[in-house]
Amino acid sequence: QYMAFFEFNNRLEAILSKAYIYRVIRTTAYLLYSLHLNSCLYYWASAYEGLGSTTWVYDGEGNSYIRCYYWAVKTLITIGGLPDPKTLFEIVFQLLNYFTGVFAFSVMIGQMRDVVGAATAGQTYYRSCMDSTIKYMNFYNIPKAVQNRVKTWYEYTWHSQGMLDELELLVQLPDKMRLDIAIDVNYNIVSKVALFQGCDRQMIFDMLKRLRSVVYLPNDYVCKKGEIGREMYIIQAGQVQVLGGPDGKTVLVTLKAGSVFGEISLLAAGGGNRRTANVIAHGFANLFILDKKDLNEILVHYPESQKLLRRKAKKMLKDNKPKDEKGAPGEPLIIPPRADTPKLFQAALAAAGRVRGKGPLAQLRWRLKEVKSMQMMQVSVGWVAIWFGCQVGWLLDAKSLLCQLWVSLQCFPGVFSPSPPKSPVHQRSPVTSPKAPAPLGEEIISKSSDSSVTIRVVPAEQEDEEILAAEILGKEEEEQ
Numbered sequence: 001q002y003m004a005f006f007e008f009n010n011r012l013e014a015i016l017s018k019a020y021i022y023r024v025i026r027t028t029a030y031l032l033y034s035l036h037l038n039s040c041l042y043y044w045a046s047a048y049e050g051l052g053s054t055t056w057v058y059d060g061e062g063n064s065y066i067r068c069y070y071w072a073v074k075t076l077i078t079i080g081g082l083p084d085p086k087t088l089f090e091i092v093f094q095l096l097n098y099f100t101g102v103f104a105f106s107v108m109i110g111q112m113r114d115v116v117g118a119a120t121a122g123q124t125y126y127r128s129c130m131d132s133t134i135k136y137m138n139f140y141n142i143p144k145a146v147q148n149r150v151k152t153w154y155e156y157t158w159h160s161q162g163m164l165d166e167l168e169l170l171v172q173l174p175d176k177m178r179l180d181i182a183i184d185v186n187y188n189i190v191s192k193v194a195l196f197q198g199c200d201r202q203m204i205f206d207m208l209k210r211l212r213s214v215v216y217l218p219n220d221y222v223c224k225k226g227e228i229g230r231e232m233y234i235i236q237a238g239q240v241q242v243l244g245g246p247d248g249k250t251v252l253v254t255l256k257a258g259s260v261f262g263e264i265s266l267l268a269a270g271g272g273n274r275r276t277a278n279v280i281a282h283g284f285a286n287l288f289i290l291d292k293k294d295l296n297e298i299l300v301h302y303p304e305s306q307k308l309l310r311r312k313a314k315k316m317l318k319d320n321k322p323k324d325e326k327g328a329p330g331e332p333l334i335i336p337p338r339a340d341t342p343k344l345f346q347a348a349l350a351a352a353g354r355v356r357g358k359g360p361l362a363q364l365r366w367r368l369k370e371v372k373s374m375q376m377m378q379v380s381v382g383w384v385a386i387w388f389g390c391q392v393g394w395l396l397d398a399k400s401l402l403c404q405l406w407v408s409l410q411c412f413p414g415v416f417s418p419s420p421p422k423s424p425v426h427q428r429s430p431v432t433s434p435k436a437p438a439p440l441g442e443e444i445i446s447k448s449s450d451s452s453v454t455i456r457v458v459p460a461e462q463e464d465e466e467i468l469a470a471e472i473l474g475k476e477e478e479e480q
Contacts, residue, residue, distance in 0.1 A: 229265025
């Protein structure tokens with residue numbers, strides 16, 4: 001029965017939300033019970049000596065229990081004012097009572113101090129953090145508006161959660177207990193997220209242990225447009241507003257408890273990890289945050305879930321793009337545009353065509369004509385295919401690909417010919433004297449340092465045509 005009493009106390013403390021109140025009541029009961037025992041001993045000593053035999057013993061008048069209890073209280077707290085003992089028995093009894101009373105009273109006071117200190121430990125820690133923060137802000141002359149918001153955050157966080165950082169409490173628990181608490185608190189919210197539906201159940205359990213709680217004040221920015229997204233947000237309590245429009249202040253949608261946002265940025269790569277809108281807290285809001293780094297560490301052990309999440313993220317990112325970014329059907333491009341031929345190269349090809357030689361430029365000019373005619377044919381065939389529909393579209397794509405490959409190979413001399421091209425032969429233009437000034441309309445393109453080789457562009461008889469002329473002087477002409 002004695003051990004059952006203490007077992008009852010332990011179980012009662014476990015079910016009470018404020019166990020320190022019961023501890024105070026229990027300690028007070030111990031003190032009153034000790035006084036009861038002392039009053040009973042005093043009545044026994046008075047009866048042993050004889051009621052009313054001396055001034056020290058109880059005289060037998062009035063309520064015996066109240067009078068004896070009053071004597072026990074005065075003895076326990078040693079306030080004095082008691083009659084002096086007369087006999088040896090009374091002196092020994094009083095000495096033992098004094099020593100026991102001092103010891104018992106000290107123990108009771110110590111227990112009361114510990115109980116009250118434990119009950120107010122959290123409040124003391126909160127006040128200490130608040131005072132340290134205020135001292136820091138005053139030292140650096142932080143504006144009063146910012147200081148007031150910091151104080152408001154401390155007050156709301158403490159009154160809503162009963163602590164400033166819940167991770168300090170959970171880190172003391174074993175991993176299995178932390179998982180059980182996280183499942184009871186967060187699983188119903190996370191399981192409703194469309195991004196995580198169909199994923200491994202154990203992966204979600206591991207993810208629950210990585211969630212951290214954050215409190216936002218009214219009009220606090222949760223995220224801003226253009227920021228790099230590294231977190232996903234789950235609304236535990238409160239509301240947030242998504243802002244947009246030309247001025248960035250139009251409320252597009254209001255998200256309530258249980259809603260999720262930022263899940264695309266959690267898995268998107270490249271430009272998909274930037275925030276597309278501003279999100280602010282509409283009143284006080286408690287949010288769970290999952291970091292991208294923590295999710296990547298979890299997905300290493302769940303490759304199938306990782307593939308599923310990436311497919312969902314790509315689809316959601318594609319669906320959220322504006323229509324003008326998704327691309328609109330336009331005219332099919334049969335052959336991509338080519339860069340314009342340089343004027344000097346055009347002049348060289350024109351000169352090769354007039355000479356009608358068999359040099360590399362003449363062969364290149366002939367091949368370019370074939371390419372041009374083939375391109376015209378491809379354009380005509382492409383428009384015909386578009387007219388008749390998409391039934392033969394894949395054939396035209398294959399034909400266009402082969403034709404472009406053929407054109408690309410034909411542009412390199414010697415690819416299909418067994419012998420390498422012959423070295424170019426410079427023809428001397430009929431110029432009477434190398435030192436004569438250039439005729440009107442001619443333009444010297446290049447000239448060697450010793451004036452032995454001169455390259456000119458000569459206008460032809462037909463308009464929009466030029467002739468490239470190369471003049472090489474012999475040794476006799478150089479000596480002259």
